[in-house]
Amino acid sequence: MSGPARRVTIRDVAAHAGVSVATVSRALAGDYPVHPSTRRKVLRAVRELDYVPNAQARALSVASPGAVAIVIHSVDSPYYALIAQGVEEQAAAEGRLSLICTTGSDPERELAFVQTMREQRAEAVILVGGVVLDDDYRERMSRYAHGLAASGSRLVLCGRPPLGDGVPAFTVDFDNTGGARAITAHLLSAGHRRILYLGIRPGNSTSNTRVAGYRAALADHGVTAAPALEMCCHFDRRSGYVTMKRRLTEGPRDFTAVFAATDLIAAGAVKALREHGLRVPDDVSIVGYDDVPPAEDIGLTTVHLPHTELGRAAVRLALSGKDPLAEPPITLGTHTVVRCSVKPLGSGR
Amino acid sequence: MSGPARRVTIRDVAAHAGVSVATVSRALAGDYPVHPSTRRKVLRAVRELDYVPNAQARALSVASPGAVAIVIHSVDSPYYALIAQGVEEQAAAEGRLSLICTTGSDPERELAFVQTMREQRAEAVILVGGVVLDDDYRERMSRYAHGLAASGSRLVLCGRPPLGDGVPAFTVDFDNTGGARAITAHLLSAGHRRILYLGIRPGNSTSNTRVAGYRAALADHGVTAAPALEMCCHFDRRSGYVTMKRRLTEGPRDFTAVFAATDLIAAGAVKALREHGLRVPDDVSIVGYDDVPPAEDIGLTTVHLPHTELGRAAVRLALSGKDPLAEPPITLGTHTVVRCSVKPLGSGR
DNA sequence: GGTGGCGTAGTAACCGGTTACTCGACGAGT
DNA sequence: ACTCGTCGAGTAACCGGTTACTACGCCACC
Structure with a gap:
């Protein structure tokens, strides 16, 4: 074929049109007076050569809007996907490209990506998802924040706690404690007192805020929290299934309702309950958290989170x-x- | 504070370290002999100034790997999200950044994004999702393909039919006709003869291939296809719900099984069936297509598609x-x- | 002692654009 | 006829890096 044809540059266009490169640049920019006939010549050359300007080269001399980067654990989770959707929409609306990176929860990859974004001169970096809240984390985020700020980029933390004064980062989050408190209250109002909490993840910020709401609601109603009713569980379907399964086979069935920290946990738990011949909500009531689309399939009472709005707000900010x-x-x-x-406790079928 | 501090360049580092810019560049690249003491000076200056090289500038002089771009209708759909996940993973594994664009099915946005990708010198552009297959489409894709090829980018079409010889584009797709044929055969083997097909989308390539498999299976079993059993429906939950609802209230209930063209349609349809007091699978059998995570929640028999593998294959190619x-x-x-x-027809409960 | 080779570091051209500055041509005003 | 202003186009510097080429100092060797 035509071989690995060298990319066509503005110089080629200039030669083809018989003008200088400056004239080509100006004819295309349109902000400088160029004689109509010259402009036509240039445009014809552009068309004939199928010239496309090099955005990277342009970015060197002129301050152009940078990309918006979003870092999530995995796109294969409706929670993150919905947030990413919001980010993408708002970024596009403001004329920015959106870059996406999934880390698989690996801090190394997160670090590498933040570095890459500095090199790419991204305009905003949005970090989404709960984290283990230790000093190492705090220190790492502060480094990111100062580094990105020095490079002229903005850092936004979503679903992570603020870093405190003096650290240049925005924070946007859901009111997880409030939501968890409200839905726990919903169960309590239905008469449930022994509510199994599925989704403890030691140190994880999202987990912490949700369980805090659960405990607060119990306290509000004068119910003492039972540590035996709080179970560790990852935030996915399989963990929900496995954890509930184990509880049903090994532990006592001393609960009448379940509060799953995410809808996906709830989906897995419902499956396990059904396999044990337990009906939802007749035998066991269950609520979730997130209101992702699958919640509708299983008729789950849950807490709605404005996911896409979070993404949009992060970009706007x-x-x-x-x-x-x-x-x-x-x-x-x-x-x-x-x-x-959810079914009121004690009401017959 | 320190004001909008001008970005630190390699010149600043050179001045700070008391060497020339060439030396800084070489000390960082590491491929050219630099005296150890000089290197130390340079590295110290880099650290003190927190210098980060400008990737755009570097890309100008040295051929660096370009980004991998993926274009999908919406990330808020497990089908696309899973494919995007595969793309992201493979791109990261091969050291590329991944750019994502959602079009909301708008050809204008698709066109604009392809143009942007040429400007950005992306290495690969991956277009995912079914399309209306008319001459306009074919012509548009050919333009993309030639334009991208001229810019040194590769075009990959996923879930879209090939463009034919002479058009420089790769194609990766699922065997939709085979899958649809197999699962329809599964229903037929269970004794079902009147199978409602939910998901006709006139002209849409994905829809066409799936319905072709459905019809082929019917023909295999000597069942004549009934146009009245093929219903138009978009590929989402709500359409599945609405369409099934309407069918149940308006049309005759002359089917014993349902083949939904996507799992999400199936999810919506199941909800509508339940609301009409019909039990799945006792009263009506139903199958879906895609095997996205929600299918598990509703215990749906469906066709598994290797989504992430599709994404990975596209990038590898x-x-x-x-x-x-x-x-x-x-x-x-x-x-x-x-x-x-799915339940065999005629078998008592 | 002159010469050649090696190890380092600097100079300057280049990547592909944008744009400040310069310059020639042409028409208007006196 | 001469000057001045304006229009349109070219020249060259610059964005922030990389790298071919050049230059310098030092040692070994004949």
């Missing part, structure tokens, strides 16, 4: 030009969505 | 260095996953 040091954390409200997975 | 003109389309096999949404 990052591109707002506001000072990250002065901006308080944003908390997005949640609300309970009642479907048909 | 694009970066393989093979000639797109010589490469035949790749078809990935599928298999039926039996869960509990």
Whole structure:
């Protein structure tokens, strides 16, 4: 064929049109007076050679909008996918490209990606998802924040706690404690007192805020929290299934309702309950958290989270030009969505 | 604070270390002999100034790997999300950044993004998702393909039919007709003869291949296809729900099984069936297509598609260095996953 | 002692664009 | 006829890196 044809540059266009490169540049930019006949010649050459300007080269001389980067654990989870969707939409609306990186929860990959984003001169970097809250984390994030700020990029933390004063990062999060408290109250109002909590993840910030709401609601109703009712569980279907399965085979069935820390855990748990001949909600009530699309399939009562709005808010904030040091954390409200997975305790079938 | 500090360049580092820019560049690249003491000075300056090289500038002089771009209709759909996951993984494994664009099925946005990718010098552009197969489409894709090829980028079409000889594009797709044929045969073997097909989308390539498998299986078993049993429906939950609802209220209930063109349609349809007091699979059998995670929640018998493998294969192919003109389309096999949404016809409860 | 080779570091051209500055041509004003 | 202003186009510097080429100092060797 025509071989690995060298890319066509502005010089080729200039030669083809019989003008200087400056004229080509100006004819295309359109902000400088170029004689109509010259412009036509240039445009014809552009068309004939199928010239496409090199965005990287342009970015060197002119300050062009950088990309918006989003870092998530995995796109294969409706929670992250919905947030990413919001980020993508808002970024596109503001004329930015969106870069995506999945880390598989590996801090190494997160670090590498943040570095790459500095090299790429990204305009905003959005880190999404719960984390283990230790000093190492805090230190790492502070380094990111200062580094990105020095490179002119904005850092936004979503679903992670703020880093405190003096660290240049925006924070946007859901009101997890409020949501968990409300839906636990919903179960309590239905008469449930022994509520199994599925989804303890030691140190994990998201887990912590949700379990805090659960405990607060119990306290509100004068119910003493039972550590035996709080079970460790990852935030996915399989863990929900496995954990509930084990509980049903090994532990006492001393609960009348289940609060799953995520809808996916709930989906897995429902499957395990059914396999044990237990009906939802007749034998066991269950609620979830997130209100991702699968919740509808199983008729799950859950807490609705404005996922895409979180993504959009993160982008808006990052591109707002506001000072990250002065901006308080944003908390997005949640609300309970009642479907048909909860039944008042003691009411006959 | 320190104000909008101008970005630190290699010149700043050179000045700080008291050497020339060439030396800094070489000390960092490491491929050219630099005196150890000089290198130390340079590295110290880099650390003190927190210098990060500009990837865009480097890309100008040295041929660096370009990004991998994926274009999907929406990330808020497990089908696309899983494919995107595969793309992301493989791109990361091969040291590429992945850019993502959602079009909301708007050809305008698709076009604009392809143009942007040419400007960005992306190494591969992966277009995913069914399309309306008219001459306009064919013409548009050919333009993309030639344009991208001229810019040194590879085009991969996923879930879209090949463009034919002479058009420089790779093609990777699922064996939809085979999968649809197999699962329809599964229903037929269970004794079902009147199978409602939910998911006709006139002109849409994905829809066409799936319905072709459905019809082929009917023909295999000597069952005449009934146009009244083939219903139009978009590929999402809501359409599945609405369409099934309407069928149940308006049309005759002259079917014993349902073949939903996607699992999400199936999820919506199941909800509508339940609301009409019909039990799955006792009163009506149903199968889906895709095997996305929600299928497990509703115990749906469906066709498994290797989504992430599709994404990975697309990236591998694009970066393989093979000639797109010589490469035949790749078809990935599928298999039926039996869960509990199908019951043999006539067997009592 | 002159010469050649090696190890380092600097100079400057280049990547592909943008744009400040310069310059020639042409028409208007006096 | 001469000057001045304006229009349109070219020249060259610059963005931030990389790297071919050049230059310098030092040692070994004849």
